[in-house]
Amino acid sequence: MTTSQRIALFLVGCLAPPVFVAVAQEGPRKQGSETVARPRKKESPETPEGPTIPSKLGRKGQPLPEGVPTFKSEVTAVQVDIAVLDNKGRPIPKIPRPYFRVLEDNVPQQITNFNMGEAPMTVAMVIEFSNLFQRYWSETWYQTLTAAYGFIETLKPEDYVAVVAYDMRPEILSDFSTDRRATYEAMRRLQIAGFSESNLFDALTDTAQRMTDIEGRKAIVLISSGMDTFSKLTFDKTRRILQDAGVPIYAIGLMQALREYYDARGAMGSIARLDFLQADNQLRTFTKETGGMAFFPRFYGEFPSIFRAISEALRLRYEITYQPSNLARDGKFRKIKVELVDPKTGELFKLTDQKGKPVKYTVIAKNGYNAPREVE
Numbered sequence: 001m002t003t004s005q006r007i008a009l010f011l012v013g014c015l016a017p018p019v020f021v022a023v024a025q026e027g028p029r030k031q032g033s034e035t036v037a038r039p040r041k042k043e044s045p046e047t048p049e050g051p052t053i054p055s056k057l058g059r060k061g062q063p064l065p066e067g068v069p070t071f072k073s074e075v076t077a078v079q080v081d082i083a084v085l086d087n088k089g090r091p092i093p094k095i096p097r098p099y100f101r102v103l104e105d106n107v108p109q110q111i112t113n114f115n116m117g118e119a120p121m122t123v124a125m126v127i128e129f130s131n132l133f134q135r136y137w138s139e140t141w142y143q144t145l146t147a148a149y150g151f152i153e154t155l156k157p158e159d160y161v162a163v164v165a166y167d168m169r170p171e172i173l174s175d176f177s178t179d180r181r182a183t184y185e186a187m188r189r190l191q192i193a194g195f196s197e198s199n200l201f202d203a204l205t206d207t208a209q210r211m212t213d214i215e216g217r218k219a220i221v222l223i224s225s226g227m228d229t230f231s232k233l234t235f236d237k238t239r240r241i242l243q244d245a246g247v248p249i250y251a252i253g254l255m256q257a258l259r260e261y262y263d264a265r266g267a268m269g270s271i272a273r274l275d276f277l278q279a280d281n282q283l284r285t286f287t288k289e290t291g292g293m294a295f296f297p298r299f300y301g302e303f304p305s306i307f308r309a310i311s312e313a314l315r316l317r318y319e320i321t322y323q324p325s326n327l328a329r330d331g332k333f334r335k336i337k338v339e340l341v342d343p344k345t346g347e348l349f350k351l352t353d354q355k356g357k358p359v360k361y362t363v364i365a366k367n368g369y370n371a372p373r374e375v376e
Contacts, residue, residue: 082318087360091316098343113321120158121314128224130167131196154307166203167195201231201238208245222251226279248292250310251283257298291366331373338365
């Protein structure tokens with residue numbers, strides 16, 4: 001038994017009633033594809049529902065299904081989704097294009113396209129649901145479902161959402177859809193967890209890769225402890241895949257109050273404390289490097305403000321496209337930095353309120369991408 005499993009058994013055992021043993025439920029499977037669908041382009045008037053994405057699209061070492069087009073990895077333009085938040089976490093709208101400056105490896109880039117405004121969201125909810133922590137009617141089980149249902153309630157009718165639950169492996173409970181009945185039907189399956197593994201890295205990368213070709217404003221809302229017990233991928237490999245996928249991740253870290261409760265009473269050892277701190281750091285890293293945000297609520301009353309912050313950050317965003325000046329196909333990581341500058345002086349822009357007082361602000365964007373590599 002791993003250290004994380006021993007911690008989990010100790011924590012949930014103090015609060016949970018006797019455990020109900022359940023066989024892992026199999027998710028709905030579609031002919032020719034085992035998982036997720038994506039919405040059509042927003043401007044398409046044909047149908048509100050999207051086609052199913054082949055489950056093995058572009059996976060290295062795996063054959064593509066018959067009839068699926070192949071894609072060549074060539075970066076001719078880089079798209080960056082940007083959110084500008086004030087010191088209270090509220091989005092700052094209507095910032096003109098000349099105020100944005102994009103640096104790639106500290107070299108200014110020429111912006112070729114700029115869009116701003118409010119748009120529908122395409123969100124994949126990735127939910128940890130494992131016997132590691134989410135035992136039936138435990139505190140973390142209840143917190144997980146409260147966070148998931150609460151976020152769904154904030155969605156607008158035109159928003160697309162998919163539900164992905166993971167333990168030993170990710171399972172898509174509902175494809176991207178605007179039909180909330182399908183979403184709630186998927187959520188009703190989250191009752192009794194089947195396995196005691198929590199393979200975060202595999203679930204997160206699998207979902208991000210499937211969302212790569214989705215157009216418009218997209219994101220992953222991750223509800224998780226941040227623990228990973230048995231993933232095939234390493235932390236560094238996961239970071240690289242998420243950077244390539246370009247899907248912002250918004251994470252809600254679980255068990256914050258419960259951990260503080262046991263830690264204050266000396267019931268959590270140093271190893272357990274380090275494991276949880278590492279889990280929080282993993283969530284912060286994934287969100288920062290993809291242009292999202294991480295939240296670590298201690299009270300249920302914090303959830304509404306978290307959902308509002310995620311919704312506003314996704315809807316009120318700026319989209320910038322630029323042609324990279326460095327065209328070398330070396331596969332190296334290119335660091336991106338987005339700044340607000342005064343177009344007259346070129347100096348960093350200083351934001352002030354109506355009374356002329358300076359206001360701190362934060363520019364949120366992905367921190368880079370991996371250049372394509374020349375294939376011989």
